[in-house]
Amino acid sequence: MNKPAGKPAAAVPLDRFAAIVGAKYALRDAVDIAPFLVERREIYQGRAAMVLKPGSTAEVAEILKLANATGTPIVPQGGNTGLSGGQVPLDERAVVVSTVRLDKIREIDLATNSMTCEAGVVLQRAQETARANDRLFPLSLGAEGSCTIGGNLSTNAGGVQALSFGVARDLVLGLEVVLADGRIWGGLRKLKKDNTGYDLRHLFMGAEGTLGIITAAVLKLFPAPRSTETAFVGVPSLKAALALLLIAQARAGANVTSFELMAGLGVQLAVKHSANCRDPLREPHPWYVLIELNSQAREGLRATMEEILAAGTEAGLVRDATIASSTEQAKNFWLIRLILPDAQRGTGGSIAHDVSVPVAAVPDFIEEASATVSARVPGIRPLPFGHLGDGNVHLAFCKPDGMDKAAFLARTDEVNGIVYELAGKYRGSISAEHGIGAMKRKLMPKVKDPVELELMRALKRTLDPNGILNPGKVL
Amino acid sequence: MNKPAGKPAAAVPLDRFAAIVGAKYALRDAVDIAPFLVERREIYQGRAAMVLKPGSTAEVAEILKLANATGTPIVPQGGNTGLSGGQVPLDERAVVVSTVRLDKIREIDLATNSMTCEAGVVLQRAQETARANDRLFPLSLGAEGSCTIGGNLSTNAGGVQALSFGVARDLVLGLEVVLADGRIWGGLRKLKKDNTGYDLRHLFMGAEGTLGIITAAVLKLFPAPRSTETAFVGVPSLKAALALLLIAQARAGANVTSFELMAGLGVQLAVKHSANCRDPLREPHPWYVLIELNSQAREGLRATMEEILAAGTEAGLVRDATIASSTEQAKNFWLIRLILPDAQRGTGGSIAHDVSVPVAAVPDFIEEASATVSARVPGIRPLPFGHLGDGNVHLAFCKPDGMDKAAFLARTDEVNGIVYELAGKYRGSISAEHGIGAMKRKLMPKVKDPVELELMRALKRTLDPNGILNPGKVL
Numbered sequence: 001m002n003k004p005a006g007k008p009a010a011a012v013p014l015d016r017f018a019a020i021v022g023a024k025y026a027l028r029d030a031v032d033i034a035p036f037l038v039e040r041r042e043i044y045q046g047r048a049a050m051v052l053k054p055g056s057t058a059e060v061a062e063i064l065k066l067a068n069a070t071g072t073p074i075v076p077q078g079g080n081t082g083l084s085g086g087q088v089p090l091d092e093r094a095v096v097v098s099t100v101r102l103d104k105i106r107e108i109d110l111a112t113n114s115m116t117c118e119a120g121v122v123l124q125r126a127q128e129t130a131r132a133n134d135r136l137f138p139l140s141l142g143a144e145g146s147c148t149i150g151g152n153l154s155t156n157a158g159g160v161q162a163l164s165f166g167v168a169r170d171l172v173l174g175l176e177v178v179l180a181d182g183r184i185w186g187g188l189r190k191l192k193k194d195n196t197g198y199d200l201r202h203l204f205m206g207a208e209g210t211l212g213i214i215t216a217a218v219l220k221l222f223p224a225p226r227s228t229e230t231a232f233v234g235v236p237s238l239k240a241a242l243a244l245l246l247i248a249q250a251r252a253g254a255n256v257t258s259f260e261l262m263a264g265l266g267v268q269l270a271v272k273h274s275a276n277c278r279d280p281l282r283e284p285h286p287w288y289v290l291i292e293l294n295s296q297a298r299e300g301l302r303a304t305m306e307e308i309l310a311a312g313t314e315a316g317l318v319r320d321a322t323i324a325s326s327t328e329q330a331k332n333f334w335l336i337r338l339i340l341p342d343a344q345r346g347t348g349g350s351i352a353h354d355v356s357v358p359v360a361a362v363p364d365f366i367e368e369a370s371a372t373v374s375a376r377v378p379g380i381r382p383l384p385f386g387h388l389g390d391g392n393v394h395l396a397f398c399k400p401d402g403m404d405k406a407a408f409l410a411r412t413d414e415v416n417g418i419v420y421e422l423a424g425k426y427r428g429s430i431s432a433e434h435g436i437g438a439m440k441r442k443l444m445p446k447v448k449d450p451v452e453l454e455l456m457r458a459l460k461r462t463l464d465p466n467g468i469l470n471p472g473k474v475l
Numbered sequence: 476m477n478k479p480a481g482k483p484a485a486a487v488p489l490d491r492f493a494a495i496v497g498a499k500y501a502l503r504d505a506v507d508i509a510p511f512l513v514e515r516r517e518i519y520q521g522r523a524a525m526v527l528k529p530g531s532t533a534e535v536a537e538i539l540k541l542a543n544a545t546g547t548p549i550v551p552q553g554g555n556t557g558l559s560g561g562q563v564p565l566d567e568r569a570v571v572v573s574t575v576r577l578d579k580i581r582e583i584d585l586a587t588n589s590m591t592c593e594a595g596v597v598l599q600r601a602q603e604t605a606r607a608n609d610r611l612f613p614l615s616l617g618a619e620g621s622c623t624i625g626g627n628l629s630t631n632a633g634g635v636q637a638l639s640f641g642v643a644r645d646l647v648l649g650l651e652v653v654l655a656d657g658r659i660w661g662g663l664r665k666l667k668k669d670n671t672g673y674d675l676r677h678l679f680m681g682a683e684g685t686l687g688i689i690t691a692a693v694l695k696l697f698p699a700p701r702s703t704e705t706a707f708v709g710v711p712s713l714k715a716a717l718a719l720l721l722i723a724q725a726r727a728g729a730n731v732t733s734f735e736l737m738a739g740l741g742v743q744l745a746v747k748h749s750a751n752c753r754d755p756l757r758e759p760h761p762w763y764v765l766i767e768l769n770s771q772a773r774e775g776l777r778a779t780m781e782e783i784l785a786a787g788t789e790a791g792l793v794r795d796a797t798i799a800s801s802t803e804q805a806k807n808f809w810l811i812r813l814i815l816p817d818a819q820r821g822t823g824g825s826i827a828h829d830v831s832v833p834v835a836a837v838p839d840f841i842e843e844a845s846a847t848v849s850a851r852v853p854g855i856r857p858l859p860f861g862h863l864g865d866g867n868v869h870l871a872f873c874k875p876d877g878m879d880k881a882a883f884l885a886r887t888d889e890v891n892g893i894v895y896e897l898a899g900k901y902r903g904s905i906s907a908e909h910g911i912g913a914m915k916r917k918l919m920p921k922v923k924d925p926v927e928l929e930l931m932r933a934l935k936r937t938l939d940p941n942g943i944l945n946p947g948k949v950l
Contacts, residue, residue: 111717111835112866113724134725158668164729167668170645185926190833192865193633193642194904195681196911196923197949198931202677206670223725242586249588250609250698253771254639254729296728300775358665360586390667391587429669436671448671451660455938456673462937463930474672 012049012072012093020062025053025101036096039080039088044438048075048089051096057176057184057215063097064213064468065182073471076209078151079122081143083354084437086155086208086473099150102215105129113221114173114190119150119214126219135221138165138257142338150214156206158433160337163389164257164294165222167433169205174218177204180211180464190218203459208435209470211463225294229305230330233312233321234285238363240317241289245359245389247315248291248308255304258292259389260337261362265398266344266385270336273343277336280329281320289388290337292330340385341394349399349408350383351415357428359391365426366393372418373397377411392432395419420447436474444475487524487547487568495537500528500576511571514555514563519913523550523564526571532651532659532690538572539688540657542943549943551684553594553626556618558829559912561630561683561948574625577690580604588696589648589665594625594689601694610696613640613732617813625689631681633908635812638864639732639769640697642908644680649693652679655686655939665693678934683910684945686938700769704780705805708787708796709760713838715792716764720834720864722790723766723783730779733767734864735812736837740873741819741860745811748818752811755804756795764863765812767805815860816869824874824883825858826890832903834866840901841868847893848872852886867907870894895922911949919950 018026027033028050037046049072054060067074075089075096082088089096099120106116110133117126123144130137139152141159151157153175157168165171174189177200187200204212235241241261248256264286270277281288291308295301305323312318324330344350357365370382379400386394397415399408420430420443430447431440445453453475460467460475493501502508503525512521524547529535542549550564551572557563564571574595581591585608592601598619605612614627616634626632628650632643640646649664652675662675679687710716716736723731739761745752756763766783770776780798787793799805819825832840845857854875861869872890874883895905895918905922906915920928928950935942935950 109833109835111721112833114833156670156674158670162668166645169674170641179926179930183926183929185930186924187927189902189904191831191902191904191907192834193637193831193862193867193907195631195633195906195908196904196915197681197919197927198686198934199631199644199677199681200927200930202674206672206674211673223728225728226726246586249771251701251771253698253700255771296724296726296730297775297779300772304772356666356668358584358587358589359667360584387668392668427664427666429664429666429671431670432666432668433670440671444672449661451654451658452662452672452675454658455654455660455675458937459673459934462933 009093010070012095013066013070014050016066017050017052017063017095021052021054021059025055027051036077036080036098037089039082044085044088046088046090047092048094048096049092051098053098053101055101057178060097060178060213060215061182061184064178064180067095067468068181068466071466072468074468075470076213078119078148079143079146081147082151082155082437083434084431084439086435086437086470087151088438090438090472097213099148106216108133109190112190115219115221116188116216117149117219118216119148121149123147123149123152130221131224134224136224137219137221139168139171142341149217153205153214153217154207154209155435158387158390158392160260160387161257162387163259164254169202171220172201172205172217173220175201175204175214176216177212177214180466180469188216188218208437208474210460210474211469223296225296226298227295227301229293229301230324230333231291231305231309231321232280232333233289233291233309234281234319235287235289235317236319238287238366241287241388242363243315244289244312244317247311251308252293252304255293255295256291257294258290260290261388262288262337262340262385263383264288265381265383266340267336269343269347270339273346274339277339278332280322280333283320285319290333344383344396344398347398349405350396351412352394352396353419354394354432354434355419355423355428355430356390356392356432357423357426361426362388362391362393365422365428366395369395369419369422372422373415376414376418379403438473441474484568485545487570488541488545489525491541492525492527492538492570496527496529496534500530502526511552511555511573512564514557514560519560519563521563521565522567523569523571524567526573528573528576530576532653535572535653535688535690536657536659539653539655542570543656543941546941547943548946550945551688553623554597554618554621556622557626557630557912558909559906559914561910561912561945562626563913565913565947572688574623581691583608584665587665590694590696591663591691592624592694593691594623596624598622598624598627605696606699609699611699612694612696614643614646617816624692628680628689628692629682629684630910633862633865633867635735635862636732637862638734639729644677646695647676647680647692648695650676650679650689651691652687652689655941655944663691663693683912683949685935685949686944698771700771701773702770702776704768704776705799705808706766706780706784706796707755707808708764708766708784709756709794710762710764710792711794713762713841716762716863717838718790719764719787719792722786726783727768727779730768730770731766732769733765735765736863737763737812737815737860738858739763740856740858741815742811744818744822745814748821749814752814753807755797755808758795760794765808819858819871819873822873824880825871826887827869827871828894829869829907829909830894830898830903830905831865831867831907832898832901836901837863837866837868840897840903841870844870844894844897847897848890851889851893854878913948916949
């Protein structure tokens with residue numbers, strides 16, 4: 001944090017911070033602070049001096065002004081669902097700024113197809129508000145019931161509909177951001193085209209709170225789909241899955257909203273893990289894909305799905321397939337896919353990765369990574385799944401049967417090393433959608449172009465010269 | 476350019492610059508340089524010391540290294556089609572870096588749906604190459620026959636398909652950029668999801684060459700559409716046009732690739748201007764829209780267009796409409812729209828604007844701007860047209876009949892002032908898609924939030940501390 005060596009850190013002015021938000025919203029007792037120091041998987045045990053719950057952008061600005069003047073580390077936190085530890089305070093002097101009270105939906109503009117949300121609005125509420133207005137807000141991911149818009153944008157969340165609608169940063173028209181020194185950038189524009197200088201939005205999105213705190217955003221809305229078709233497909237190989245994706249896109253374009261890949265083992269585990277999961281197909285297959293089409297047209301989508309599957313079958317890419325005949329059945333298909341992270345953890349130990357490679361490289365990457373790791377850890381069970389259409393593979397490895405859990409998890413760094421090296425070989429990314437946070441920070445110098453890292457550090461120094469914003473994260 | 480007062484500028488080391496690219500590609504004679512000093516409309520008379528045509532990214536890097544060391548102003552230039560003067564050198568010491576020889580399409584990856592183009596690739600060639608591979612590169616604009624990918628990205632071009640596919644910055648997966656000091660950022664990734672630190676791409680796109688020179692990009696490709704429908708529609712009012720847009724989007728979503736607005740006067744002028752233009756409707760209407768739908772489905776799109784028009788007619792939003800029965804007829808519809816900039820200039824004098832407002836505000840904005848300007852300049856003929864779906868209005872005003880041209884053009888600043896003030900009132904932008912360049916630079920302090928301007932200046936200082944990159948543009 002650019003602290004001069006030898007000079008003791010200044011005391012955190014707890015009372016002055018508390019005065020900004022009011023005593024009720026300034027938590028200091030260990031028991032009150034505790035929930036903000038750990039995340040769901042309990043990988044981190046955080047430390048912090050206090051937790052503040054500002055009720056307005058102006059209060060966030062006052063907090064940062066004081067933090068900047070006193071060198072106090074600030075850790076913004078939304079729904080505390082991040083998977084890379086970006087939201088966890090790791091410094092006893094840290095002040096957590098929780099966005100929980102910034103929960104207003106400030107405006108919905110149906111003709112512009114936009115919705116202005118504060119950072120603390122829970123994603124599911126944003127989705128439901130859009131739906132109630134006959135609109136779609138397409139960002140959709142496992143944690144949507146508790147993650148927040150501010151966190152989604154700060155980590156540039158991906159999810160299951162990015163294939164058609166893009167990642168979180170693609171869904172934003174305007175931003176309101178509090179800068180490190182407390183200045184407020186009021187960029188809540190509702191413009192689809194605006195070429196007046198540098199685009200500042202993308203600087204703050206994906207920066208995990210290290211360059212500023214996003215307090216509100218103008219989100220893009222889309223017309224609500226009027227028909228949906230969901231298919232569960234058994235395919236013989238990864239290459240067949242990829243070829244089927246191209247057929248689907250050639251025939252349905254942007255209507256292909258999801259194209260999810262699952263290893264055969266995943267479907268077995270999901271069915272075993274949850275009584276609500278049933279294998280939709282009669283026989284097991286080495287690989288599965290879940291295809292979802294959405295359309296504004298009320299008719300014709302079923303025929304399109306059938307054409308895709310027929311073309312796939314004819315080309316030898318589809319072994320078996322079923323199209324959901326009800327919303328209920330479609331939900332069952334999705335449950336199998338969405339339960340995979342839990343099912344994988346239920347195997348008694350797993351080492352998971354959120355990586356991406358160019359779409360064309362997904363089959364080779366998965367095959368090489370699985371083979372290399374299996375050679376190193378005999379009996380390990382590769383469980384790749386994820387967003388094939390985005391080249392985003394959640395490459396998990398489950399513990400070999402009978403192996404001791406601790407002994408298995410002790411191999412984590414070794415397995416990670418193999419996967420990240422291969423991601424590099426295929427010109428991929430060690431973090432497709434979960435961000436860097438605290439977890440992957442030390443890997444950055446290994447995987448990034450030195451010029452790129454220098455540029456990032458220069459931006460950090462420019463926007464946060466005192467290093468108060470989420471220190472120890474990302475860079 | 477941060478030149479210390481009183482200290483004379485250093486001589487431009489012409490021979491050293493020439494040695495980098497070779498004498499053949501270093502132009503010094505006035506006659507050779509002349510075409511690079513003016514743009515098509517001849518608004519600017521530029522000045523420059525020389526023009527360099529580097530043949531590789533490495534040569535661009537050497538040029539910038541030398542320029543940075545010697546404080547030489549560098550002006551990158553692509554197809555020289557910019558409408559804000561961003562590409563025009565305005566300093567006798569300036570060195571123009573033409574990207575004309577950086578014209579390789581380095582790779583097409585059909586499974587990843589990406590194409591890697593160097594900066595000097597002409598847009599139309601990129602489109603055609605995509606088409607030859609059964610793909611679509613959707614960026615499409617008037618100058619596509621001569622503008623280049625580098626210029627498109629540096630100005631974040633918009634065009635007629637942004638409604639569905641986004642603006643230029645939305646079409647990019649990766650970038651290669653030469654920084655002010657000659658370092659090369661090799662960010663040519665082909666990843667749809669990559670959350671490893673700050674997104675640097677968006678810093679350079681739309682920066683008009685003031686933060687770095689884009690030398691290559693990985694562009695997104697889309698499956699080629701398999702059916703197209705084009706309708707030419709007469710509507711009673713601006714509000715009707717907007718309501719029809721919402722109906723079209725509700726029924727066709729992302730298949731609505733264009734929704735173009737034209738004032739009645741525009742269609743009259745287009746028909747008068749070109750013998751190839753015919754009014755597709757029997758009677759004149761106050762406003763027209765051109766709707767284009769594209770789909771991956773071979774069938775059903777005509778029915779969708781008919782449903783949109785039927786719903787619009789039932790709601791009183793459509794006075795008359797015709798759907799193109801052939802590609803030829805669709806081309807005629809488009810010719811009317813695309814000839815408008817020329818037709819408008821053919822009226823003997825016009826004052827044009829490229830502005831945007833939130834989509835919902837388009838009718839009120841156009842009406843108030845037209846009324847206010849008409850009150851100030853009696854007889855002036857408002858000619859609004861543009862991309863209604865993007866809130867992007869090309870608000871032109873034609874000379875009153877019988878008024879002296881010079882007397883009319885002398886009112887330019889006054890008319891601009893009204894339009895830009897109203898754009899601000901409706902929370903719009905004074906440059907929707909043409910950029911700031913030299914033309915609107917002085918307006919920036921008037922229209923931008925001071926915090927935003929300070930941030931932009933801080934970024935400029937960080938990335939180009941010696942101020943050599945396209946000085947006098949944007950900021």
